[in-house]
Amino acid sequence: MNGALQNSHEQELYSTFQKNVIELFEHHLATGSAYAPAATSVLTEVIKSSEEETVMGLEVQLKQATDAILKVAPIAAFVSLKASTELFLRFVIRTSLESSDFEECKRRLIKRGEYFRGLTEASRDKIAEVGERFIQDGSVILTHGNSRVVAAVFERAAKTKRFRVYVTEGRPDGSGYSFAERLLSAGVSVTIILDSCVGFIMDQVDLVLVGAEGVAENGGIINRVGSLQVAIVASSYNKPVFVAVESYKFSRIYPLRQHDLPLPSKYREPWYPLLPEVKISKDVQFENPASDFTPPSLISLLFTDLGVLTPAAVSDELIRLYQ
């Protein structure tokens, strides 16, 4: 994309533009917004303040903004950001085809951007509403990862029901601890287990509920590493695996192998903190993937803001979203 920029002046403008975009994006994140709604807000702002006079020019600017956002996005949000920004760009193209006047097109895009942003923010409530029906009084639930959507489902269910949740530690960053705190403050009884204890605990569990960083075209999910393991164990014990995920995370990717997923830059570095008393020689190699792919055959149902979907139904919804 830098091929079109000839002189240093244009490059300067481009880097200032990117800096502003990143600043705005981080500002939205700081207010507690999820990644995709923040990205949509930023792109809508770009349209509002754009001085371009053609749709092609606007598209180029939006692509530059998207690149900037993706550069600073954490690996966990990469898939969902890519999916939602692609969706927004498609809206742009479609709207531009529908309206002949550029100013009117801009107005409609801004309206659509704000409408889309509103949708993505209300998703969590809708998902909590459909998901909490699947949690019964006295049930035991296993969760993995640190999803705000899953927390919303639990918080909503905790208002009317009593249940127990097993939370995995979530190595290497131990995010399970903060997740457990959040559930405790909502009045849910929580037990923390090692990631490796999932097999041990599975026969006592009634259902598994996880979030997702992205949903693949075949209905499989990309989530924090370890989710695939949990799903395989659950399937061998015939326990249902439910996924709570917003529809803007539906993406047109189709991973065939685990290694098809984007790998973080620190993939081959050891994770910190290693256990304090461990001393290891520098010749030992490490592999540290951040996410894994769970195939649709291991997933029972997806709770989305479009309703409860079977994995088979995801591709139909994707077609509708991308039309």
Next chain:
Amino acid sequence: MNHSTENWLIGKETRRALNYLQKELREEPFSGLRIAKETLRLLRIVVSSVAPSGLDKVEDAVRQLGRELTRGYPRCFIAENMARRVLKVIHEELQIANNPRLDTSDLGSPCRNPVKNAKTVKNIVMESISEIEDELDAVLPNIAEQSLEHIHSNEVLLTFGHSQSVEEFLKSAAEKRHFEIIIAECELDYSGHRLAKNLSEENVDITLISDAAVVALMSRVHKVIIGAEAIMADGSVLAASGTFMVAAAARHYAVPLVICAGLHKLTPLFPHHPDILYDVLSPSQVIENCKVWNESWFRQLEVSCPRLDLIQSQYIRLLVTNSGGFSPSYVYRILNEFYDEIDTFL
């Protein structure tokens, strides 16, 4: 039941029809088709009496009726499903009324009247109800005509208890092919005996067995064909108690399981609520032939008689319905055709 007297319930005809239907819903065994037809008859009465007040009021009335019926017998899905189908028709009409561009019904007419009067709308809804009734009349024939695709000569089939759809399915195949049918008697109500009697005139070899023998004979069976009470939104099926054992045995021996059910039994609910399975019948059916029920120690026992089993979608190979045969993973498509999502919880 009649404490919440809405205006539309005041009509004597409506109240009588509603009471009759609620009584029907409590009787065992009930015929799904009869329930569906009775519900549609009641919906006709309600729609025609409320129609002059406008389409919005009709929608509210139908929704209210669906709720009343669920309250009468919470686990009978068929009555609610009929209400949902009518609601979908009403939503479509409301959408057209609010957005006349969507109306493609009278293209080509020189002056299109964007506002339809109440009478035309009522006629459209009544017409749709008639279409659904015609569909119901065609359920058994449509299921039966698919039998030749699935039943071949000299096959050994197994079924459990009695289901109208399965009976018609088997009779239709028996006209052209000779096969053997093993009927598990279903110890709860011995409905298997009724099926055996109904099939005795046909060109089939009938073997009647006890429920416990199903697993023992499964290795010699080519296909299992059973009926269902409801098809849930994830492709799983609610069927008579005992059918899950048949399904598990079939899976163990890799015998394909076919479910025959009309689409009036298709419900947009998921089997996540345990109430669905904790529907119990009188324990007298369990201890019918028990000689010791009178003794004092027997009083300490708890006797349970669940009515239904949940067969999950992975056990089912094929759903044979009046709209054709499809795999359980396809159920979500059919659901979107028949019902609107907002009507899932009336």
